Amino acid sequence: MSDEASGGADRRKSRYQFDRHTSDYRDHFEAITAEMLAQCPLAWSDTYGGHWVAAGHREVFELARSAEYLSNDHDVHYERRGYQGITIPTPESMKFQAGFLEMDPPEQRYYRQALNPYLSPAAVARWAPVVTELTRACLDEKIETGQIDFVDDLANVVPAIMTLAMMGIPLAHWTIYCEPTHATVYTPPDSPDMLRLRDRQIEMYRDMFAQLTAIKEQPRPGLIDALARADINGRTPQDMELLGVMALIIGGGFDTTTALTAHALEWLGEHPDQRERLSRERASLLDSATEEFLRFYTPAPGDGRTISADCEIAGQRFQEGERLWLSWAMSNRDPAVFENPNQIDLARTGNRHHSFGLGIHRCIGSNVARMVFKQMIAAVLDRMPDYRCDPAGTVHYETIGVIQGMRHLPAAFTPGPRLGAGLDETIKAIQRACDEQRLAEPVTVRQAEAEIGR
Amino acid sequence: MKVRVDPERCQGHTLCAMIAPGMFELDDFDGHSSPVDENVPAEHEAQVIQAVRSCPEQAISVTEGLA
Numbered sequence: 259m260s261d262e263a264s265g266g267a268d269r270r271k272s273r274y275q276f277d278r279h280t281s282d283y284r285d286h287f288e289a290i291t292a293e294m295l296a297q298c299p300l301a302w303s304d305t306y307g308g309h310w311v312a313a314g315h316r317e318v319f320e321l322a323r324s325a326e327y328l329s330n331d332h333d334v335h336y337e338r339r340g341y342q343g344i345t346i347p348t349p350e351s352m353k354f355q356a357g358f359l360e361m362d363p364p365e366q367r368y369y370r371q372a373l374n375p376y377l378s379p380a381a382v383a384r385w386a387p388v389v390t391e392l393t394r395a396c397l398d399e400k401i402e403t404g405q406i407d408f409v410d411d412l413a414n415v416v417p418a419i420m421t422l423a424m425m426g427i428p429l430a431h432w433t434i435y436c437e438p439t440h441a442t443v444y445t446p447p448d449s450p451d452m453l454r455l456r457d458r459q460i461e462m463y464r465d466m467f468a469q470l471t472a473i474k475e476q477p478r479p480g481l482i483d484a485l486a487r488a489d490i491n492g493r494t495p496q497d498m499e500l501l502g503v504m505a506l507i508i509g510g511g512f513d514t515t516t517a518l519t520a521h522a523l524e525w526l527g528e529h530p531d532q533r534e535r536l537s538r539e540r541a542s543l544l545d546s547a548t549e550e551f552l553r554f555y556t557p558a559p560g561d562g563r564t565i566s567a568d569c570e571i572a573g574q575r576f577q578e579g580e581r582l583w584l585s586w587a588m589s590n591r592d593p594a595v596f597e598n599p600n601q602i603d604l605a606r607t608g609n610r611h612h613s614f615g616l617g618i619h620r621c622i623g624s625n626v627a628r629m630v631f632k633q634m635i636a637a638v639l640d641r642m643p644d645y646r647c648d649p650a651g652t653v654h655y656e657t658i659g660v661i662q663g664m665r666h667l668p669a670a671f672t673p674g675p676r677l678g679a680g681l682d683e684t685i686k687a688i689q690r691a692c693d694e695q696r697l698a699e700p701v702t703v704r705q706a707e708a709e710i711g712r
Numbered sequence: 713m714k715v716r717v718d719p720e721r722c723q724g725h726t727l728c729a730m731i732a733p734g735m736f737e738l739d740d741f742d743g744h745s746s747p748v749d750e751n752v753p754a755e756h757e758a759q760v761i762q763a764v765r766s767c768p769e770q771a772i773s774v775t776e777g778l779a
Contacts, residue, residue, distance in 0.1 A: 319770075323721075323769070370742075371742075374741055374742040374743070375740075375741045375742075378724075378738070378739065378741055378742055378743045379726055379729075379738050379743045380738070380740040380743075381740075545730050545731075549727070549766075607762055607765065608762070608765035608766055609727075609766055610765070610766055610767065610768050610770075611768065612768060614725065614768075616723070616768055616769060617723060617769070618723065620724065620725060624725065625726065625743065701740055701741065702740075702741065
């Protein structure tokens with residue numbers, strides 16, 4: 259079909275060359291966002307085979323909630339309509355379905371129903387003492403030296419170990435998972451480090467498969483057990499499909515909270531008056547500040563979709579098969595909804611940000627993310643209140659197409675006393691608690707809060 | 713003032729319970745919200761209106777009426 263016959267006129271009305279994978283997009287994010295919001299909140303871009311880009315808050319809202327016309331399906335074996343999932347462009351090297359985030363209902367709903375009792379607000383609240391202990395141990399490792407890298411020594415560590423604990427993976431394996439998961443996001447495909455990284459990824463997938471196999475043979479509580487036992491619309495999923503779900507949980511659980519925490523700590527270091535205010539007024543301010551950091555830094559900046567039927571949404575006609583990028587990050591800067599959208603206001607109200615997505619695919623780990631973030635920030639405010647970040651050593655991701663993250667955030671602070679055991683010993687204590695108290699059971703089985711002995 | 717959460721629109725973001733504690737309860741299994749009481753006490757009306765303004769799914773609505 260010619261471009262003209264297949265909706266070319268619609269596309270020409272609002273053309274914009276959009277490429278979120280360039281460093282130019284990262285460097286000029288606010289200017290590009292302002293331009294798109296003002297001129298084409300719903301644009302057609304010729305990049306990556308051509309796709310729609312939704313930047314406006316209203317447009318993203320209406321589109322993301324139109325599940326009947328949007329598909330997340332990643333049809334890796336060409337069994338359905340060959341849709342390409344949520345990544346634009348589709349990675350050449352990886353023909354792998356990203357769990358239920360690349361599925362449509364009803365399968366997607368069965369998966370979420372299986373995992374919700376592990377990730378609901380009530381389920382996540384039980385883990386609070388575990389996060390407190392992990393955070394304390396990470397800070398204790400550095401507190402006497404007066405030097406810390408907030409990414410390497412804190413924000414990379416706590417979300418990773420917490421995610422493994424909820425999955426039912428032995429915590430001592432966290433080093434198998436941590437580095438490759440982060441490095442996969444920030445390493446360009448042509449990097450000389452790619453070969454080494456591939457080996458680390460293979461090692462990680464091997465361990466994931468070993469965990470799945472072991473848990474099938476001898477059940478132990480956690481998200482993997484829920485997956486192994488799941489009835490997905492009357493069928494038992496194959497191992498490859500379950501590995502995709504496990505990879506989704508790991509990817510969603512690790513790098514996103516890391517990115518949010520690092521950016522928030524960097525900003526608070528640059529604004530010591532606001533840091534002091536947040537510390538002093540945290541009972542009333544930490545909730546709204548968390549939502550504001552989520553809005554402003556949007557760790558996962560967007561999601562791809564495929565139009566699954568001809569339709570008209572937000573005043574725009576779409577054709578079946580067209581690709582669409584929903585930009586949570588740009589919609590979070592829409593001045594129609596957010597006053598002074600490019601400024602951080604820790605007390606902002608009416609903060610209807612899109613950082614956990616919208617509609618049926620709302621981030622299933624959002625309750626974990628908020629709790630882990632708040633605990634890490636509060637602990638740093640308590641124990642390193644005068645930290646100063648070192649801009650020369652700070653490294654942001656080169657591009658923000660996948661995750662708006664940071665690789666390093668070194669800081670100096672006035673040293674203080676340790677409060678307890680180091681990280682390795684603390685991990686062992688938490689592992690004992692996981693095993694003895696069966697912490698990773700769903701909230702339907704276990705309601706009590708974790709108890710961690712030191 | 714009366715408050716309602718549309719169960720079809722709510723996706724369990726939990727912001728309402730964070731902003732207006734005591735006015736909304738979250739399901740233990742999936743975090744979806746419902747009002748503790750559809751009649752909002754006068755002293756909590758401002759909080760509930762903030763929750764309406766903050767809901768990412770725009771799932772909460774209020775109507776004027778006797779509490």
